[in-house]
Amino acid sequence: MKIIKRISILCLCLSYMILSSCSDDYGANPFDNSPFTVSKLPKVLSFEPIEGKAGTEVTIVGVNFSTATDVAFDGKKAESFEIIDDTTIKAIVSEKTTTGPISVTNEKGTRASKEKFTFIKEAADDTPLDVNLAEGKGVTVSINEAANFHITNGKYENAWQVVDGATPAAEGWFIIDLGDVYTFDNIVTAWDMGAYATDYELLVSEDGEQYTSVSHTTDWTTANTEVSGIFTVGKQDITLTSAVKARYVKGIVKACNSPWAMTVCEVEVYKRNVTGGEDDTPYDENIAVSRSVTVSTNEAANFHITNGKYENAWQVIDAGASPMAEGWFIVDLGDVMSFNNIITAWDMGAYATDYELLISENGDNYTTISHTTDWTTNNIEPVGVFNVGKQDIKLGNLVRARYIKGILKGCNSPWAMTICELEVYKRKDGSGDTPTVPEDTTPMNTNLALNKPITVSSTLYPVPQEAVDGNTTISKWATNDVNTAEHSLVIDLEQEYTINNIDIYWGYNNHSIKTKVLVSSDGINYTECASENYNPTAQAGEVVIHNIAFNSIKTRYVKAVFTAYMKEWGLWCYEFEVYKR
Secondary structure (H helix, E strand, O other): OHHHHHHHHHHHHHHHHHHHHOOOOOOOOOOOOOOOOOOOOOEEEEEEOOEEOOOOEEEEEEEOOOOOOEEEEOOEEOOEEEEEEOOEEEEEOOOOOOOEEEEEEEOOEEEEEEEEEEEOOOOOOOOOOOOOOOOOOEEEEOOOHHHHHHHHOOOOOOOEEOEEOOEEOOEEEEEEEEEEEEEEEEEEEEEEOOOOEEEEEEEEEOOOOOOEEEEEEOOOOOOOEEEEOOEEEEEEEEEEEEEEEEEEEEEEEEEEOOOOOOEEEEEEEEOOOOOOOOOOOOOOOOOOOOOEEEEOOOHHHHHHHHOOOOOOOEEOEOOOOOEOOEEEEEEEEEEEEEEEEEEEEEEOOOOEEEEEEEEEOOOOOOEEEEEEOOOOOOOEEEEOOEEEEEEEEEEEEEEEEEEEEEEEEEEOOOOOOEEEEEEEEOOOOOOOEOOOOOOOOOOOOOOOOOOOOEEEOOOOOOOHHHHHOOOOOOOOEEOOOOOOOOEEEEEEEEEEEEEEEEEEEEEOOOOEEEEEEEEEOOOOOOEEEEEEEOOOOOOOOOEEEEEEEEEEEEEEEEEEEEEEEOOOOOOEEEEEEEEOO
């Protein structure tokens, strides 16, 4: 009997302990004799949509939301949120969001969703600065379709006119397809000042269907003109109130200033000094650490450039471990960032005496920001097997870029050039050494290819040099094998120049239909800078000129690859000219 009583007492004690330690889903103790209260800890049950980019409104469903003090996406605060009722919150995704659960916080604590919200990060804007985005792009027009291409062919001496047959029309329109969505804030229209529209509206669209007006002028004129062919050209230079993102640019022209047909010589579209978006680059933090790196050689060691350690390094060596005279690396910061300080940690027994740093937003068009040929330091720190010296370069003003390229030449010793680390910073004080950027001495509007060494893939005539002899109508380079899929030529400019234009003089029925232009500093590693189709209308015996314009780039070797041509006759290149314009 005593045993039964003891067991009963034990069971009661255990029940008391269990109930005392339990609480319901709201935090209330069911065995508590004090007045009953409910802890309003929030709980996220679902949300819609399940993915989105910055600015997306997300509806969050759950319980105990009425006293919410914070909403976060993967720990990053929402741009804003609105409490609809105790079970619903609407929150706006911020630009700093990352993929992860959604959490709601009130005075009792924080709870996160079981499911993750997927953040869609918009690609960095890679619209090039000060480059005519409209040149060579497709155009549709309301009338006079045969002349539509004159609007974007890069020349002022020909034009699109708003004519019906030969009769001036009172109104017309054009639409330029930029080929992709770009950011821009400047549109320049070159008119014949004897026949321009007094009512001119510009509209933009991302999809070609929904258009938004960005400019409407009814009182423009200018006395600043230039003669181009038969036209007296005046430029209507319109700076938009803010940058826009669009693929299509539409112009509506009305009410000519004269009895003649309204005449558009050219429309140019530019991104000027637009940075776009709030800069969230952190101060005094190495934004290059652990970022991906591509290199010209010794790929197995590329990660040493950004691994945050000085005791290992990337060396400019070939496959046989022999030192090379030149090399390059490119660090991808992962996004467009702002910075003004680059530190290169060298092994002082093997550093580059000629070191150039370049930057790019898109990985294609690079700009030199520093070029040093006389740097050294006595401030050396032994780290592992290396004697490390830091080349600390201050850029002065902040620059914005995603890619940083270093070109290394001329080691200070017989050993292989050795980089222990590259560090990139945004400083408040811009600390570091002031960079030296050599002045570009490339002459303007001078044929840099004239009488320079040339090599070709094949030749019918024994002298390929006739493609660069300055004669554009008689002497020529002609290809030999008409059945080859492609032909090419390479011109050695004999030193590095900045170039942005190429003129090719072709025989009327012996021209390349598709041409690629590539450039190189060493004659080995080439980068494509332009690719164009060309199919002109010409008369028998006429020499046609194919102008290829591209972003300015510094190079020594220029290579042209011709991948489509009239195979019955091969190629006849009367002259190949290279310019900085």
